[in-house]
Amino acid sequence: MSPLLPFAAPPPPGEVVLCCVDIPRRLDPSTVARLREALPDDERARHERYGDEGAAGEFLCGRALLRAALSTWGAVERRAWRLTHNAHGRPDVEHPATTARFNLSHTRGMVALALGRDPAVGVDVERLDRRVRPLEVADRFFSPDEVTELRALPEARHRDRFLALWTLKEAYIKARGMGLALPLRAFSFMPDEAPPRVRFDPSLGDDAARWCFARVDLDPGHRVAVAAKVARLTVHVVRVDLDALAHHVGLPRATGGV
Numbered sequence: 001m002s003p004l005l006p007f008a009a010p011p012p013p014g015e016v017v018l019c020c021v022d023i024p025r026r027l028d029p030s031t032v033a034r035l036r037e038a039l040p041d042d043e044r045a046r047h048e049r050y051g052d053e054g055a056a057g058e059f060l061c062g063r064a065l066l067r068a069a070l071s072t073w074g075a076v077e078r079r080a081w082r083l084t085h086n087a088h089g090r091p092d093v094e095h096p097a098t099t100a101r102f103n104l105s106h107t108r109g110m111v112a113l114a115l116g117r118d119p120a121v122g123v124d125v126e127r128l129d130r131r132v133r134p135l136e137v138a139d140r141f142f143s144p145d146e147v148t149e150l151r152a153l154p155e156a157r158h159r160d161r162f163l164a165l166w167t168l169k170e171a172y173i174k175a176r177g178m179g180l181a182l183p184l185r186a187f188s189f190m191p192d193e194a195p196p197r198v199r200f201d202p203s204l205g206d207d208a209a210r211w212c213f214a215r216v217d218l219d220p221g222h223r224v225a226v227a228a229k230v231a232r233l234t235v236h237v238v239r240v241d242l243d244a245l246a247h248h249v250g251l252p253r254a255t256g257g258v
């Protein structure tokens, strides 16, 4: 049986495996049943509480993918990994059986999981056709420099630039684990640089030289960004097929399934 991930162990520091799964708005019942096999009781209960079928599917696929990946690299049953949460809700895994750390993101139709050994890693995925008014949201949330540069572009480029900034800003606040407790206006991204760079307001108490960012060209319909507090960052993209994931989690780990 082919492995779910083409890596035998978590990547070395400074490298991130970015696993992306395309998911339909409606999962078929047999896929749901198989994926739920990977979840512990509290996550199954949370899955059942989602009122929206799309959001429920995103949560289910994300956690099943996470648990399958962790069990690929550590001899612990998928359901048995215990996740901790910080004061801002960031889930993390701290277990002697793994050196892996992670961050998850989902958008309608896709789940993205960033896996590595560095604890400060963040990922954000957004759909390009997401309903949003770029200038209105930018005025509310982006830094003055980001707004000025966005407004200077032709309107046809607003959406793409906006989503590049949005995903980078989300990836950074997620890597910090603080979510919207960090003031989004207090840092400015330069998304067109390769790799993207950031300027921090002194009030943020952070050092831009300690961070690396990547924009990932996944497909024409999505924008993805990764942030990591590392000296150099390499991102390995792995597309995971949903049926393959459901098949793997339907197999017992002892037989080589993940």
Ligand SMILES: CC(C)(COP(=O)(O)OP(=O)(O)OC[C@H]1O[C@@H](n2cnc3c(N)ncnc32)[C@H](O)[C@@H]1OP(=O)(O)O)[C@@H](O)C(=O)NCCC(=O)NCCS
Pocket: 058, 059, 062, 063, 088, 089, 090, 091, 103, 104, 105, 106, 107, 123, 124, 125, 141, 165, 166, 169, 170, 173, 174, 175, 176, 177, 178, 179, 180, 184
């Ligand atoms: C919660 C938050 C960290 C991300 O929310 P989001 O963009 O809606 O959701 P994403 O799909 O990218 O990420 C959700 C996942 O991040 C993880 N997460 C939750 N809280 C987190 C935190 N404080 N730090 C890092 N990761 C977190 C979880 O794994 C969660 O998925 P799960 O519960 O299914 O496991 C927070 O940044 C937020 O509420 N953002 C709102 C969006 C917004 O207004 N952005 C403005 C950008 S300019």
